[in-house]
Amino acid sequence: METLRARFETLRWARGADEPITEATARATTPASDDVVEISLRFCDGGIESARFRAHGSPATLCAADWACEYAETGGADVLTLCATDVAEALHLARIQMPAALMAVDALQAAYRRWQDVGAQEHQSQQTVSTV
Amino acid sequence: MSDQSIYLDHAATTPIDPVVAEQMAQALHLANPASAHSAGRLAAERVEQARATVAGHVGAASEQLIWTSGATEADNLAILGGLAQQAPAHIVTARTEHKAVLDPIRQLERGGWRVTWLKPGADGVVAAADVLAPVQADTRLVSVMHVNNETGAVQDIAAIGRQLADHPALFHVDAAQSLAWLPIDINAMGIDLLALSAHKCHGPPGIGALVMRRGLVRLRPLMHGGGQERGLRPGTLAPHQIVGFAAAVRRLQVCADAPDRVRALREHLWAGLSRISGVIRNGQPQSTAPHILNATFAGLNGESLLFGLPGLMVSQGSACTSGGQESSYVLRALGRSDAEARASLRLSLGRTTTVAEIDAAVAQISNAAARLTALQPEAA
Numbered sequence A: 001m002e003t004l005r006a007r008f009e010t011l012r013w014a015r016g017a018d019e020p021i022t023e024a025t026a027r028a029t030t031p032a033s034d035d036v037v038e039i040s041l042r043f044c045d046g047g048i049e050s051a052r053f054r055a056h057g058s059p060a061t062l063c064a065a066d067w068a069c070e071y072a073e074t075g076g077a078d079v080l081t082l083c084a085t086d087v088a089e090a091l092h093l094a095r096i097q098m099p100a101a102l103m104a105v106d107a108l109q110a111a112y113r114r115w116q117d118v119g120a121q122e123h124q125s126q127q128t129v130s131t132v
Numbered sequence B: 001m002s003d004q005s006i007y008l009d010h011a012a013t014t015p016i017d018p019v020v021a022e023q024m025a026q027a028l029h030l031a032n033p034a035s036a037h038s039a040g041r042l043a044a045e046r047v048e049q050a051r052a053t054v055a056g057h058v059g060a061a062s063e064q065l066i067w068t069s070g071a072t073e074a075d076n077l078a079i080l081g082g083l084a085q086q087a088p089a090h091i092v093t094a095r096t097e098h099k100a101v102l103d104p105i106r107q108l109e110r111g112g113w114r115v116t117w118l119k120p121g122a123d124g125v126v127a128a129a130d131v132l133a134p135v136q137a138d139t140r141l142v143s144v145m146h147v148n149n150e151t152g153a154v155q156d157i158a159a160i161g162r163q164l165a166d167h168p169a170l171f172h173v174d175a176a177q178s179l180a181w182l183p184i185d186i187n188a189m190g191i192d193l194l195a196l197s198a199h200k201c202h203g204p205p206g207i208g209a210l211v212m213r214r215g216l217v218r219l220r221p222l223m224h225g226g227g228q229e230r231g232l233r234p235g236t237l238a239p240h241q242i243v244g245f246a247a248a249v250r251r252l253q254v255c256a257d258a259p260d261r262v263r264a265l266r267e268h269l270w271a272g273l274s275r276i277s278g279v280i281r282n283g284q285p286q287s288t289a290p291h292i293l294n295a296t297f298a299g300l301n302g303e304s305l306l307f308g309l310p311g312l313m314v315s316q317g318s319a320c321t322s323g324g325q326e327s328s329y330v331l332r333a334l335g336r337s338d339a340e341a342r343a344s345l346r347l348s349l350g351r352t353t354t355v356a357e358i359d360a361a362v363a364q365i366s367n368a369a370a371r372l373t374a375l376q377p378e379a380a
């Protein structure tokens, strides 16, 4: 069973100081608190090469963002079918922590869609796509 | 507690002093102090010696002290027992009192009592003049704690007591957090009812005392039974707890240099923490008890900050562990926002705290704060 504490200790998918923001970047926020999740994707050969996050908030928010990045980068799965309940189950989140899972999924899927929408065009801006 | 952990939560409870534990272990074999036989008389003798010790430490005589299960019970007995025989009238207290005071007063408020809830200044202190200002002819109780359990703010009890001397209102003081750190004299400070607790001064939990002004007879018991403690607090006394409380008080007298030493350590702690960007101190060094430092780490999430400090035993302002729970009402009363109150830590030192522990705590908190800062998205 994955614990928040164990994941919080590493947060391996955090975007480091030397890793620049990518064009496929999106943020999600929540009216429940001042928490925010930002996920940046990098692509190669039509697939996700790397997924990195920055976040402010509770341990659940940081861990959900980290988990979503791991899923996107290593799962080879379709990120657009990921549900917040998948994140919540994987991290054993309590009901009250559900906004954390929603933000992580929203930021990830929005970043992915930005890459799809933009296609081959160059696009530098980033945006906050959702408020859960 | 693991070997590497650093305990900076002495305001919650203090580790028992080994000398105290030793004396308690021996006292476990004592008989019921209410028994008339020689074993009972021996137990009663020990209980009375302890009573004289604890009462004497706060300038009172033995007959002014009754044993309770802790400060919570002493507060309840003082407030509910002190006002039991009276028709609803007026009470003055502060919003920053401990729940053991707030909740019985709220219960009286529901029963028709009018309550003036005082707001402290930004330093957590309620000025004596502000306590006196709302006192009216029908004010029956003024309840002000000596040292606040979250910020360490010290109230000028003597100034309040002096000015209430000619008023019939009872002056109740919760001194759970001050007993170990500041001198208390019930007469010189003009206190009518004083609540004490042993486990905040390296004694055992589960024992406290209510000390009353000489000649005070207005109290009604909250429980009824065998008539112990002059009927004010019936139930078989626990001699080992009582002996432990007195032993802890004697140790305070032996360790009389502790307050100055701990105050210096606390300032050393602040010198380290103040280098963290966005940190705000809640309280002024000159008006806080030696053992408490409360700081807000503005811009950080308090829950994540605590999560990043698994080896450090500290607490958030209140028992606020996961999102959605109430943030510290004490810090909000001082003007902190909900987010700031959640981003606050109470670090409380004890007389066994070392410089090495403080240095390690500063390093851990600085690292945890730096990590959270690095994780934050750049400003949008």
Ligand SMILES: Cc1ncc(COP(=O)(O)O)c(C=O)c1O
Residues within 6 Å of the ligand: B011, B012, B069, B070, B071, B072, B073, B098, B100, B145, B147, B148, B149, B174, B175, B176, B177, B196, B197, B198, B199, B206, B207, B208
């Ligand atoms: C100021 C204050 N009052 C009362 C209490 C309650 O004391 P006890 O645990 O002895 O009931 C505490 C401790 O939690 C306290 O800090």
